[in-house]
């Protein structure tokens with residue numbers, strides 16, 4: 001099998017590899033075909049854990065490490081996590097920030113602390129996870145007006161937060 005055919009074969013596989021920066025900090029989750037490309041170009045080492053994904057094709061069997069480390073250092077640009085519904089819910093761990101009730105993805109709503117009608121922004125610091133009851137009760141009032149107290153002061157999460165949720169996705173797919 002030629003390199004290109006084999007590359008195509010890998011592309012069809014639904015497998016992922018964890019890519020670490022030269023200093024061993026997590027960088028990205030990449031597809032197995034991208035991992036193969038990096039290995040072929042001598043840009044990465046396998047990590048010490050010795051865990052492999054075995055790829056068996058017509059003409060050859062190759063082992064691709066599940067964790068790869070770059071041979072050079074990539075400087076990361078500061079990456080901001082978007083204040084999406086999913087990211088807000090993850091940050092607040094699916095707990096209503098007013099009554100503390102645990103919610104699932106379906107029941108959870110997003111509350112604008114300062115309502116949009118009063119000029120509140122759709123930002124990390126102005127949005128929290130809220131159960132329907134609390135959200136309905138609060139309506140278009142501020143927490144002070146509604147006499148409600150937030151459990152936590154909403155903050156913008158760090159890059160690590162994004163990576164953590166990425167890693168969870170990676171583990172699920174294995």
Ligand SMILES: [Zn+2]
Pocket residue numbers: 096097098099100101130131132133134135
């Ligand atoms: Zn609630």
